[in-house]
Amino acid sequence: MITASPQSTTTTALMTTLFLTTTTSLVTSITTASPQSTTISTSTLTLTTTATSTPQHPGWMNTGSMNNGRQYHTSSVLTNEKVLVTGGLSYVTVLNSAELYDSLTGTWTTTGSMNNARQDHEASILTNGKVLVTGGRDSSVLNSAELYDPSTGTWAITESMNDARAHHTASVLTDGKVLVSGGHDGNVYLNSSELYDPLTEVWISTSNMNDARYGHSTSLLTNGKALVIGGYNGTALNKAEIYDPSTGIWTSTSNMNNIRFFHTASILTNEKILVTAGWDDFSLYDSAELYDPSTETWTITGSLNSRRQYHTASVLMNGKVLTTGGYRGFILDSVELYDPLTGIWTTTDSMNDARFNHVASVLTNGKVLVTGGYGNAVALNSTELYQSS
DSSP, rough: OOOOOOOOOHHHHHHHHHTTTTSSSSSOEEEEEOOOOOOOOOOOOBBBOOOOBBBTTTEEEEEEOSOOOOSSSSEOOOOOOEEEEOOEETTTTTOOOOEETTTTEEEEEEOOOSSSBSSSSSEEOOOOEEEEEEOBBSSSSEEOOOEEEETTEEEEOOOOOSSOOOOOOEOOOOOEEEEEEEOBBBBBBBEEEEETTTTTTTEEEEEOOOSSSSSOEEOTTTTTOOEOOOOOOSSBBEEEEEEETTEEEEEEEEOSSOBBOOEEEEEOTTOOOEEEEBBOSOOOOEEEEEETTTTTTEEOOOOSOOBBBEEEEOOOOTSOEEEOOSSSSSHHHEEEEETTTTTEEEEOOOOOOBBBEEEEEETTTTTTEOOOOTTTTTEEEOEEEEOOO
8 A cells, every 4th residue: 555645765665564554544453354144235325426528638538526536446347337436545534435437428326335444445246247345444454245236226245255355356257256365464465365156155265375465466367267466475576376266276377577566467359468567676667578378478578658556457449458547756647558469558648637546447338437546635536538549
């Protein structure tokens, strides 16, 4: 984690405290809630924002603002094509609120609030259309999990994870189960992983990763296996490993060329994994590399035009990768496009707002919705749309 007033210092000492500080002091004691199966629904007063559709920078258009400024939140494109945003940090307040974006009207509407306020959590869209939110933290790191039902707009508590964790990853496997791996419990970096079964609403422990890590990425390969990349566990990692759901075992694969965490990982249409930027113990990266699952090898590709971390990367319908914003000693509004055919990055139109710790979602119409983040010394409620030419 980072503080609300980012500094350009990138030292190992800073990184060891990232998880332990935000705009307010993080209490590192763990709240271990007893697993619950009781359904608890919530409701809130419905508020709707008005969309603004005045183009600012070419390629980007402002759309309706969220009801709450937020960073460290999640954004999920639902099966009904609306976008669900949950939780996050609004200045010094951790949020339990959730809201929906309607791409047809460009407006945001509040929906039921979560049972627990949380930031640095994960949200996964299940095969039944519900959304599973896991972990994160408020005044302590959470092991709680809850389900959002888009048909009712309400949240229900489901069984808690075996480990409290934040800055973990959560991936929906081909069998519909959700693989949660790594993170930090407020005291130590985790190598544990566990599986959520939506049919039974039960968590099952599976084998541990070879390396504890947080700030890593997980990508689901076309063969159904899950690739975990990089992260931090007291030192930045270049290590990668693969989880096989058929055996429940983690196996090391070849290392990246660069150690990195708080990077992005994108699955390209050619099935390779593009990893971009991030940082090591001392400096930010502009480098990018490709993982080939067929050979289990890494290859350096073209570097970005700007070093960055806490950015986003989205695979567009034309196969190119859109990278937005981030932080490099100052907050970025710059945007770049990666062309897998040439391996080259080109700058494109900047966002209207510089931001990091934001989220980007590819909508069914091909546009990219960017929400929130930190900029202008506040958690942003602004959102904007990118449409490639």
